[in-house]
Amino acid sequence: MKEAVPSSFGFAPIAPQRAFEDIAAQIRELVARGKLKPGDRLPAERDLAVKLNVSRNTLREALRALELSGMIQLRKGASGGAFVIPGNSDVVVNGMRDLYHLGAISPAELTEARIWLESMVVRIACERLTAQEIDALELNVTAAADAYKASDFVESARLHRQFHVMLGAATRNPVIAIMMEGVMEVMGKFVDSIGPTDKVSTQSSRRRLLKHLRDRDADAATSEITRFLERLHRDYMERWNNRQATG
Known part of the structure; x- marks a missing residue:
């Protein structure tokens, strides 16, 4: 001892x-x-x-x-x-979630930060991802699609969030990885409050992104994730604003 x-x-x-x-x-x-x-x-x-x-x-x-x-x-x-004990990400993640629940982070600020952060994450990950990590991302996309087809929307949403956390981890930068984990934790709470969207095609964008990652085409990968997130978050904010207007 x-x-x-x-x-x-x-x-x-x-x-x-x-x-x-x-x-x-x-x-x-x-x-x-x-x-x-x-x-x-x-x-x-x-x-x-x-x-x-x-x-x-x-x-x-x-x-x-x-x-x-x-x-x-x-x-x-x-x-x-x-x-x-060694540090872990739980404190940061929990802190971000609490700030959101307390109103210190607005949905608009959250979505703006996510687009900026994930564009950077994808560019860095494109250079540092291993072939095994790309395979793991591919398995995640397939599992999320299967869950959606089975109407298991809770599992599908969890896998979608995990995809982004995996990208953050692939940067090999613990600060970026923790930020990504925190943002996705808060995004999960936000999406739970408005419900998932079916207007933006997640699967087709994921497949294109995976191809760009395999090709190590950072510009194409960054462009794909940015366009996708901008479309997604326009839909999120429209539904959020409608929800606020109707009380």
Whole structure:
């Protein structure tokens, strides 16, 4: 079992006011400075509370906040404790979804950002996709078509979103991949609210895009995805605006 870092390890006493936020900030700073790394276990709760001059309840509140933010993981049992974990995309994705639900991101802003982002994604992916990844995209398109024919629109929509996330991952750039994942998560919520469209042919555009990707024709691939998304989002916004007008 990995030993916890010592309780004297750069921790300073905390003032009572908003103490749990100060604790969380102090631990974040230790991570930022590289003193705490993924896999490190924080000192035992009792020792750390004494070092920080706070109650164990206040410390637990801070640790729960850090866990929710994706910074640490709380494990139970004899080998448990608070462990620093590698970052993941969930926090960013959840944050974008919450911003949309709170009205900080409008459907028009969302769709505009998606067109811009995905045009860049396709251009980069065209250069970096492996043959195996293109085959996987092909399987995704076929599975989505089969689901649609079977009237399984929930699965079809999930596969459509997955297609775009796969393109983002193919850029080999984690920042772009996370942005793509976040945008598609929010797009899923938006489309759920207005219903899928049957006015824009997804399958034919997907097949053309796959051909351009196989040919490594970045200009043609970018043009195809941009035209498709512009048509798609015009339809989305028309239905959104009609829905808003009718209440």
